[in-house]
Structure formats: C-alpha cells, structure tokens
Amino acid sequence: MNVLIVEDERSLAREIAAFLKSENFLCDIAFTGMDASEKIAINLYDFVLLDLGLPDYNGLDLIDEAKKNGSEASFIIITARGAVEDKVKGLNLGADDYLAKPFALIELLSRINAVARRKFRVTVQEITLGDFEMQTESRKLYCKGDEVELTKKEYDLLWYLVLNKNKVLTRHQLYEHIWGNILDDQYDSNFIDVHIKNLRKKLNAHAPTPWLETVRGVGYRVSVE
C-alpha cells in the first residue's frame, strides 16, 4: 500500500517511513504542506499520515483540498496539539483516525490496518493460536470447541498481541492501546502483568500456551507462523 507521510519534523518522518517500509508499505515523505499538496494531487495514495502542525499550511485544509479533488486516500491525523476541537474538526472533515504525538509505531500500524480493513472490507474470520481459535467477528476464543471466557480487556489485550504477532510489545504500548482513553499519569507496568497473568491462567486451564511469550525486561509477544 502507498503511504504519504506529511511531517515537518524530518527525523520523525524518516523513522515512520523506515518502520512502515519494514512492514511492506511504499512510503513517500513530504516535509511541507505545499509539497504534500502537490504529491496528493499527482499520486494515488492509500493513506496520508498528516501532521496538523505544518509551518506553511493548515493541515486540515489539505484534507479538504484532497477530498474536493476526489482523492480516495484515507487520512490519519497525527499531531502534538491534541486539542479537542482539532480532533473533532479533523474527523468531521473526513479524516479516518487521529493519533496524538508521541504514539507507538505499532499503534500507528494497527490504526492503518484497521482503516484498511474497513476500507477494503477485509475480515479475518478465524485465527489459530496453537490449540486455540479466535473468532474475530463474535470476539470469542475457543479451545477445541470449548469457549474460553475472557473479559473485554483480556480479549483486547490478546487481540492486540495477535494483530502485532511476532513483535515484542512493551507493557506501555499495550497499556496505551487498551487504557489510552484514560487521562492518567499513573501508568502502572503491573497492570499489564496482572492481566497477562489472568489471561494465561484462563488459557492454561484449557491448553498450554507456548505461543504467548514473556520477553524478559521488554514485554510480551505472540509468536505464530
């Protein structure tokens, strides 16, 4: 998929590009609003990652412009301003999602993927994890035909690890994704450990879970083929 990164902070733009390339995206970078405006007009992008705080352009105007010109790109706003009205305005103008800086790269990826799934109506019906089977539509987990009862948070946690399978996720990245709506300073690494512990306990009652790994000193990973 084609992604345009509109970000005036060059090293951040390059870092995002490097990450997305490793995830097999084709990346273009625009450091200014003018440049971005031109690139959007000429090229076909699936995604535009748009920083609203551009020195030469009101980022929101870019969305407006692109929509008027019939661009089918999905916009994901990334901004350090994080003001409520920016978010509302951006989403009203047709942006598909909104991320406040600083964000986790894997969070960006999962947002892009979520938008892509909506856009292309791709639905993953079932995911197999060892002896377990995840039904994404009904948000249920089964083991050899038996349902494993999970709380909403536990399911979300597992689902996020599965979405980013084979990647180590730090406790903070997991916390941010699941409790990100809480305006809280009290990020507690213990939070995730407790939930993983509970999750493991429930799963292990049905079958062993060698695919749910603890990476010492870093975080957790779901390893599947």
Place this chain on the structure above:
Amino acid sequence: MIKLKIKLAIFNLLSKLAFTALFLIFLPYIIERINLRQVDNDLIQKREQVISLIADVGIEPFIESDSADVFGSYNILKEEFVSLEWTDTEEDYNHIEVTERIIEGEVITYRVLNYSFLVDGQKYLLEVGKSLVSIHYARQNITRVILIFLLLIILITLLTDLQYTHLILRPLDRITGKLKGISSPSLFDRRPVKTSTKDFYRLDNALRELMDNIDSLFQKEKEITVNISHELLTPVSVLRSKLENLLLREDTDPEVSEKIEESLKTLHRLQTLVNSLLLIARIESHQYLREDDFSLNKVLKEIAAELSPIAEDKEIKIKEGYDQDLQFTKANRPLIFSMLYNVINNAVKNTPGGGEIIIRSFFQKERFNITISDNGRGMTHQQLENLFLRFKSRAGINEDGTGIGLAISKSIADFHDISVSVTSEPGKGTTFFFIFPEIS
C-alpha cells in the same frame, strides 16, 4: 469586622452625642446668662419707674425724712420687692448682685439692683429685687425640653444617615460583590458599576484593569505551558519512534533490547509529565466542553470493575456502597472518570495486601457526596498539605506515577465546582471526599 456604613453611622452618632453633651454642659450657663440679662433689664426698668414716680410725687410718700424708716414692698409671692432707705455713705451705688434675703423666715435668692440717688441733699438707697427661683425652674424645664428635642433629632438623623450612607455606598457593595465568589479573574464581571461617586468609579476601573492584566498574564502562562508542551512532545516523539524501531529489529541483542526498553520507560515518564501539564493547562483554560449527562454511580462501577483485577491480585477488597445516585449534567465524562479513577487507583496502590477500599455515594445536605476510603498507609500532615500540588513528590507513596495525578483530579474538580477534601492518619488509612455542587 464592621461594615463601613455601620462605622460611619457610629461615628456620626458619637460626634453628635459629643456635641450635644458639650452643648448641654454649657446650656444652663447660657440660659442663666440670658435670663439674668432679662431680669437685669426688668430691674433697671423698675428702677426707672420708681425714680420717675419719686420725681413726680416726691420722696415723702415713701419715706419720711430724718426717720430711720425703710420703705419696703413685696408682691405676695415674694417674687419681687422694692425697698427704699436713706443712707449716709459717700459711695454711689449702681450695681446688680445676687444675694440671699430672709423674708418671713424664708431664705430666698434674689437678684438685687442697688441704686443710690440724692433727693434734696439726702442720699437714698433703692433696692429692686427679683427672685431667682422661677428662673431656676425655667432653666430646668428648658434644659429638659432641649434635651428631648436633641435626642429626637439625633435619632432621626441617625436613621437618615444610615439610609443615606447605604445609598451612597451601594456602588461599593456592588464592587465588593463582584469580587466575591470568583475563582479566576476571567470570571470577573466587567460591566462597569453605575455610580456618581468618583472614588468608586476609579476603584471599579482600577479593579477592572487589574483583572484584565492578571487575566492576560494567566492566559499567557497557559499558552506558554501549551506551547512548551508541544515543543517537548515533538522530540519525545522522534526519540520514541527511533527506540521502537530499534526494539523491533530482529538482530537486536536481548541485553540491548532491555536497555532500549528502559530508555523507553524513561521517555514515557517524560511524555506522561508533559501530557499531564498540557491536560491541566487545558482544563484550567476551560478548553474542555461540559456537555455530558451521566450517572456518577455508573462511572464509579466502571472504575471499580476496571481496577478489580489489580485489586484482586493484591488481595484488596473493593467495597461499593451506592446509597443514592446523581445524574450529573453539564459535565465532561472522561474528565470526571479520570478524576475518580486517579483517586481510586491511588488508593489501590497505597493499600497493602489484604486491605480494603470503600467507595460510597450518598446525599448529604442536598449535595451529592462520593467518598473513597482505604485502610492503607495513610499520610502525615505534611504529605496531606502537598497532596494536590504538582510535582511535590510524595516519596515512598507513589513509585510509578509522576506525582501529578491528584493535581489533575483537583483541577478537574475545580473545573466542575466539586469540592475535594482528604483526611488521613498514618498507618490507618485515607479518605477522599468529593462534594458535588447543589442541584439548582
């Protein structure tokens, strides 16, 4: 403390009373002087009458020459008398004095005019006297009447003074009223107070200017906080992406990964700090909307459910006692959620295993209350004082947080006019009280 108009009234009253007292001290003397002058004039007139009578009829009808006889005449009430006698003295008399005379065994004070004159080479002494008793009575009566009159006047002027000062001080009342109950200069009523008094006009203007200045300073400070926060978030973002990319590389050594994760943790702390500052600045500059309408008990239940896995892991019981509920209107739900979440989360963190947290909600004196108590470590007086201050670290209490969570709760509470208070005892536990504004 006494109100200005009462002070003015008291001053007026005292000064009037002082003048009245002074007047009353001199009043008898003045009346006496006036009366005596009147009496003296009378006496002189009488003397003239007697003299002219003598000039008409001669001295003989009154007094025989060469006899030691004295002519005396009194009116029956002994009010006045006239006496005529002859005398040998060389001196001439023409003066008025006060003397006491015994008449028919009664001592009476008289004002007496002594006058000597010559008739046919013989000197006579004429005395015309008038009793002062009636004057004394008159003086007392007049004094009494004047006293009553003055007291009446004082009473009336006191009332009118009060009324008048109330009237002219009303703009001042309005100005002080505008200052009452505003928590921030932006809430100051900027409409000028109507007044014809220059001083009040100036005061009102000066206050308005002052408020504008403070307001713009506050605004600037908040803008600076917001701007600095933005500036800080960008480099944090760059660093974070770089570190995360490193962590995702498959060829990274596990030990290096651990170091990277530690750096990320530190970076998260910085990020959290900046975000918290931004949040507080936004709340204080009223950038959040207050248009949600929700049940507070539902929020509490949600938080309790959210934190129960952590509490269970620490073997802490969360007890919920919802006696009554409040449908909170014109509020910001995510903010209220955070406000309560921070406090309950704090309680979970500070309560040792086996402890208990009690969440209660009820109405008291028409106001909705939420209390959150734990039987955890508790806090010393010193720690309590610094509890809601930003960055006053509560050493040993909070290892993970930045120590700003309760400051956030406080600013959210202020934003919603909710009063927060805490009681705590070291070793026994802590209770937070949230008292919601009265429903109007």
